[in-house]
Amino acid sequence: MKKKASTIKDIAQALNLNISTVSRALNNSRKISDETKKLVQDYAEKVNYRPNAIASSLRMGRGNTIGLVVPRINRQFFSNLIYGVEEVLNSAGYNLLICQSNELLENEKQAINTLINARVDGIIISISKQTASYKHLETVINRDIPLIQTDRVADLLPTNKIVNNNFKASYIAVQHLLDSGYKRIAHISGPLAINIYKERLNGYTKAIEDSRLSDKSPIIFENIITDSEAYKLATGLISDKKMPDAFFAASDFAALGILKALKDNNIRVPDDVGIVGFANEPFTEIISPALTSFDQYSIEMGREAARILLDELENKQENRVPKQITIDPRLIVRESSIRRL
Amino acid sequence: MKKKASTIKDIAQALNLNISTVSRALNNSRKISDETKKLVQDYAEKVNYRPNAIASSLRMGRGNTIGLVVPRINRQFFSNLIYGVEEVLNSAGYNLLICQSNELLENEKQAINTLINARVDGIIISISKQTASYKHLETVINRDIPLIQTDRVADLLPTNKIVNNNFKASYIAVQHLLDSGYKRIAHISGPLAINIYKERLNGYTKAIEDSRLSDKSPIIFENIITDSEAYKLATGLISDKKMPDAFFAASDFAALGILKALKDNNIRVPDDVGIVGFANEPFTEIISPALTSFDQYSIEMGREAARILLDELENKQENRVPKQITIDPRLIVRESSIRRL
DNA sequence: TTGTAGGCGTTATCAC
DNA sequence: GTGATAACGCCTACAA
Numbered sequence: 001m002k003k004k005a006s007t008i009k010d011i012a013q014a015l016n017l018n019i020s021t022v023s024r025a026l027n028n029s030r031k032i033s034d035e036t037k038k039l040v041q042d043y044a045e046k047v048n049y050r051p052n053a054i055a056s057s058l059r060m061g062r063g064n065t066i067g068l069v070v071p072r073i074n075r076q077f078f079s080n081l082i083y084g085v086e087e088v089l090n091s092a093g094y095n096l097l098i099c100q101s102n103e104l105l106e107n108e109k110q111a112i113n114t115l116i117n118a119r120v121d122g123i124i125i126s127i128s129k130q131t132a133s134y135k136h137l138e139t140v141i142n143r144d145i146p147l148i149q150t151d152r153v154a155d156l157l158p159t160n161k162i163v164n165n166n167f168k169a170s171y172i173a174v175q176h177l178l179d180s181g182y183k184r185i186a187h188i189s190g191p192l193a194i195n196i197y198k199e200r201l202n203g204y205t206k207a208i209e210d211s212r213l214s215d216k217s218p219i220i221f222e223n224i225i226t227d228s229e230a231y232k233l234a235t236g237l238i239s240d241k242k243m244p245d246a247f248f249a250a251s252d253f254a255a256l257g258i259l260k261a262l263k264d265n266n267i268r269v270p271d272d273v274g275i276v277g278f279a280n281e282p283f284t285e286i287i288s289p290a291l292t293s294f295d296q297y298s299i300e301m302g303r304e305a306a307r308i309l310l311d312e313l314e315n316k317q318e319n320r321v322p323k324q325i326t327i328d329p330r331l332i333v334r335e336s337s338i339r340r341l
Numbered sequence: 342m343k344k345k346a347s348t349i350k351d352i353a354q355a356l357n358l359n360i361s362t363v364s365r366a367l368n369n370s371r372k373i374s375d376e377t378k379k380l381v382q383d384y385a386e387k388v389n390y391r392p393n394a395i396a397s398s399l400r401m402g403r404g405n406t407i408g409l410v411v412p413r414i415n416r417q418f419f420s421n422l423i424y425g426v427e428e429v430l431n432s433a434g435y436n437l438l439i440c441q442s443n444e445l446l447e448n449e450k451q452a453i454n455t456l457i458n459a460r461v462d463g464i465i466i467s468i469s470k471q472t473a474s475y476k477h478l479e480t481v482i483n484r485d486i487p488l489i490q491t492d493r494v495a496d497l498l499p500t501n502k503i504v505n506n507n508f509k510a511s512y513i514a515v516q517h518l519l520d521s522g523y524k525r526i527a528h529i530s531g532p533l534a535i536n537i538y539k540e541r542l543n544g545y546t547k548a549i550e551d552s553r554l555s556d557k558s559p560i561i562f563e564n565i566i567t568d569s570e571a572y573k574l575a576t577g578l579i580s581d582k583k584m585p586d587a588f589f590a591a592s593d594f595a596a597l598g599i600l601k602a603l604k605d606n607n608i609r610v611p612d613d614v615g616i617v618g619f620a621n622e623p624f625t626e627i628i629s630p631a632l633t634s635f636d637q638y639s640i641e642m643g644r645e646a647a648r649i650l651l652d653e654l655e656n657k658q659e660n661r662v663p664k665q666i667t668i669d670p671r672l673i674v675r676e677s678s679i680r681r682l
Numbered sequence: 683t684t685g686t687a688g689g690c691g692t693t694a695t696c697a698c
Numbered sequence: 699g700t701g702a703t704a705a706c707g708c709c710t711a712c713a714a
Contacts, residue, residue: 005484007707018685023709031683048480053458054404055707057395058690065438073427074640079420086414086441095455097406098439100427114436117394139389143346256627283624286597299415348691359701364693372699396691399706686713691706698701 006047015043026051057119065095066309067115069125071103071152076281077298078126081150084302085124092310094121105130112136122146122309127154129194146312150305152194160312161324162305166196169294169329170203173248173276176292176331178211180339182246182274186219188230188254200250200278219244230257238265245273246337252277252284252293259291259336275336278329289335296329347388356384367392398460406436407650408456410466412444412493417622418639419467422491425643426465433651435462446471453477463487463650468495470535487653491646493535501653502665503646507537510635510670511544514589514617517633517672519552521680523587523615527560529571529595541591541619560585571598579606586614587678593618593625593634600632600677616677619670630676637670 008022015022017040024032025040026049043049057063066089070078086096097120099111108128115123116139123140125147134154140147147159170187177185187204190197201220208218224230230249234257237243249255255277262269269275269289277284277293284291304325312320349363356363358381365373366381367390384390398404407430411419427437438461440452449469456464457480464481466488475495481488488500511528518526528545531538542561549559565571571590575598578584590596596618603610610616610630618625618634625632645666653661 008709009707019708020686020710021684023707024684027709033683036683048483050454050458052399052460052707054395054398054460055690056709058393058399058692058706059708059710061690063395072424074417074420074424076415076417079415079423082420082439083413083415083441086439090440095459096439098423098427098437099431100424113391117391118436119393119395142389282622283627286624287627288629350691360691361693361702362700364691365700368693374699377699393691396706397693399690399708400692400694402706684714686711688709688711690708693705695704696702698699 005052006049007052008049011040011043011047011049014047015039062121063095063119064093065097065118065120066306067097067099067111067118067120067123069099069101069108069111069115069123071101071126071128073098073100077151077279077296080298081126081302081305084299084304085306086302088303088306088310092306094310101128101131103129105133109136112140116140116143116145120145121313122148124148124150124305124309126150126152129191132193146309148305148309148312150301152196155195158322160308160322162301162308163324163326164196164296164301165326165328166199167203167206169278169331170200170248170250171207172331173278173294174204174207174211176333177246177248177274177276177337178207178213180246180270180274180337182339183213184215184219184244185246185248186221186244188224188233188247188249188251188258189220189222190225190250190254191223197250204248224249224254224257225251227253227257227260230254231261232257234258234261235265238262238267243267243273246275247273248276250278252279252281252291255291255293255336256283256287259287259289270336270339274339277336280332284332285334292334292337293332294329295332297327301327346393347390348393349390352381352384352388352390355388356380403462404436404460405434406438406459406461407647408438408440408452408459408461408464410440410442410449410452410456410464412442412467412469414439414441418492418620418637421639422467422643422646425640425645426647427643429644429647429651433647435651442469442472444470446474450477453481457481457484457486461486462654463489465489465491465646465650467491467493470532473534487650489646489650489653491642493537496536499663501649501663503642503649504665504667505537505637505642506667506669507540508544508547510619510672511541511589511591512548513672514619514635515545515548515552517674518587518589518615518617518678519548519554521587521611521615521678523680524554525556525560525585526587526589527562527585529565529574529588529590529592529599530561530563531566531591531595532564538591545589565590565595565598566592568594568598568601571595572602573598575599575602576606579603579608584608584614587616588614589617591619593620593622593632596632596634596677597624597628600628600630611677611680615680618677621673625673626675633675633678634673635670636673638668642668 012019012022101108149161280293280295353360353363442449490502621634621636
């Protein structure tokens, strides 16, 4: 026995009222007598009435829903981001529609399509590794759907952005290693197609240039983000006798791989070689020696992205200048980079 | 200059066709001449037409959307679960509406409400720590909205469930420690209000009972899930000289706390004391000694939950018996529990 | 304070 | 093959 959900129409009939009266009573319009309101609300409660958000959305032209697209939901950074976004949006009465691109442009386009069709009020995105063409995002902009980019952003697109200052963080990382007395500092970089890795590389390069080192030639290894890739790299450097005396890795996992390789070869960290990672993955403070890294305030980035979006939704101005919010990652100094002199 | 999105009506007018013809052409109905189809589709493309999914949902009575409620999006286990769910649902053409309860019953109720109002086609949930009353979930069932419970489940509710075999896993953990020659095995348990911790406790107890140990008295510490709580506990045991010779912890973080405390007090792991954790957190294989733990197949659990849901949606039978899918976690033996004899 | 009527954008049913 | 029309459930001028 399956009765279909009751609507305001049903309620109106049952109470011998007009649909519009019921609608107003439920929405607490103040043009309705308290008496009627109570009558309606009580009855609605009794029959377990639930407003049909879809119908309401159609009528109102908006659905109080925000779309979110990230490369991978289960990466620590992104799941923190989502956590922050959800927290803010939820308490503002918005729903969150989540898609992941799996680092594929095709999926990302598909996700954007879905979100447009779902008539979301706004979109927050961290673009995929493959995303080099931005037509799908331009479509979003052209449709006047507020778009916020986070972390991995397409610089050229005129949207609000919320990012880390990767350049500055890298610069600081190198300075910190220099302060600890290291002299041949290598950089383990990620895929340079992604802006954040490019920026970290630039920060490293600049810091080396600005240093007082006699040998200012940069030492750069590109496109290494897993620990096994890094392990292999470090092992190679050891056998080739080309070991630098410090590593600044653009990812904690790369840093971990280096660390493992050094330990396995009885090279002491931080005494012989210093290491700094990036992202403050949970394991960084657990391993031994604990790894110096950068806290990216990922949850806060999510919150902030949501806040900016809400702001944009609530204050629809005509000529809005896209702004960028930059968060400085915080260097967390741990054992791996403090040389006992 | 902001033109509103075009609709099939606009297209119909522009092409001097009837709305219904346009609708059919766009949906590739085969009662429409190829000529007309092409005409319509080309024009739709040209004006950047996007079907309004909200209107369609209203008309069709369903929105191809699934709701998901978890305690915390950014816990490794749950973000993996979400990953799996999204993967399957997305390729089946469903959208995913995500909410988090933050371990609060109130939020969970609110989330369920939102999802019901959004007229989701089904709901996947992992209940909060506080969830002891199930009215909100019964509402879902009464409305004939397919409900799937994962991991943390309310046993009494007649829904499909997808869970780990926590009892069996614990039993195996204890057996493994016994096999390694440990004789006084303690259990670090979580909040027993959550079924999974209760089950792990039961598995432990049973294994001890079934053992050939002369002293079969269980040693149980409840409600300890963070590493600092566990650290404190272990430190206390050391100073009280009440140290067991092995720990089976219901959470990896608790196991980690124990490990730290032991190391800080020069108690050797696994030589003096063995440790087994639960959940196979990424750090378990990184720390030293690496921690024996259980892989819960969290991504696969998510996929499976989504699959069951889709199955339920597609084969709406009348008298469906709720079934439970149980996945055996896999013991991953690492250094922390292998005693060199 | 309440009732009437129209429409949000689709799709489905019925005619022609 | 195509057109006309109603309906999904809700909200909101406008009228009474």
